[in-house]
Amino acid sequence: QSVLTQPPSVSATPGQRVTISCSGSSSNIGSNYVSWYQQLPGTAPKLLIYDNNKRPSGIPDRFTGSKSGTSATLGITGLQTGDEADYYCGTWDTSLSGVVFGGGTKLTVL
Amino acid sequence: EVQLVESGGGWVQPGRSLRVSCGVSGFTFHDYAMHWVRQAPGKGLEWVSGISSNSGGIDYGDSVKGRFTISRDNAKNSLYLQMNSLRVEDTALYYCAKDIDGSGYYSGYFDHWGQGTLVTVSS
Numbered sequence: 001q002s003v004l005t006q007p008p009s010v011s012a013t014p015g016q017r018v019t020i021s022c023s024g025s026s027s028n029i030g031s032n033y034v035s036w037y038q039q040l041p042g043t044a045p046k047l048l049i050y051d052n053n054k055r056p057s058g059i060p061d062r063f064t065g066s067k068s069g070t071s072a073t074l075g076i077t078g079l080q081t082g083d084e085a086d087y088y089c090g091t092w093d094t095s096l097s098g099v100v101f102g103g104g105t106k107l108t109v110l
Numbered sequence: 111e112v113q114l115v116e117s118g119g120g121w122v123q124p125g126r127s128l129r130v131s132c133g134v135s136g137f138t139f140h141d142y143a144m145h146w147v148r149q150a151p152g153k154g155l156e157w158v159s160g161i162s163s164n165s166g167g168i169d170y171g172d173s174v175k176g177r178f179t180i181s182r183d184n185a186k187n188s189l190y191l192q193m194n195s196l197r198v199e200d201t202a203l204y205y206c207a208k209d210i211d212g213s214g215y216y217s218g219y220f221d222h223w224g225q226g227t228l229v230t231v232s233s
Contacts, residue, residue: 002154032218035218035219037220044205044223044224044225044226045147045155045205045220046223047210047219047220050210050217050219051219086154088154088155090157090218090219091218096171096172097169098157098169098172099147099157099160099218100157101154101156102154103154104154104155
């Protein structure tokens with residue numbers, strides 16, 4: 001059972017916008033910044049978003065992040081078939097003194 | 111180009127020990143915190159441990175606390191994870207990951223990852 005809660009799967013068609021939610025508590029999302037990772041099949045995860053809404057260099061602005069209270073959201077616009085992947089949220093948990101992740105959300109682009 | 115290459119994985123019986131390593135290049139290793147993150151087959155990500163740039167700050171996930179030890183050798187650009195009292199549930203792909211923050215302490219954001227080394231614990 002993951003500390004952060006994500007929907008197991010989401011789906012959308014090419015060109016559409018999709019959002020992935022991540023729910024936590026006051027000891028993690030509520031008091032710390034959130035990150036998001038994309039894991040394409042058979043590859044290592046890739047950092048998409050950090051500090052709730054910042055993108056590392058090379059990450060297109062189709063990917064956006066936001067946070068409100070104890071929840072965070074990843075948004076992806078202009079969906080492409082190449083966006084099919086597992087997406088994970090992560091943050092520091094002050095009570096656990098460690099990084100915690102969501103269980104992951106599988107994005108299917110139909 | 112930043113590169114992280116894990117090694118040392120393999121098959122081990124429950125209760126035994128194993129040490130995995132991560133060699134890095136392409137960045138100033140001694141400036142950055144480093145982490146181990148694992149992923150059991152078909153499962154999600156689990157943070158295992160983090161170590162600050164000068165080894166002064168170390169933390170572990172609850173599931174490995176007391177059994178695993180993280181360390182680093184800045185002269186050799188290498189990160190290590192000593193795993194003792196291994197359990198079947200420790201079976202996973204172990205990733206070495208670089209922290210994004212160059213201050214030396216960890217931010218908990220991983221901007222570069224290796225390809226992982228597979229550890230299988232089974233009798």
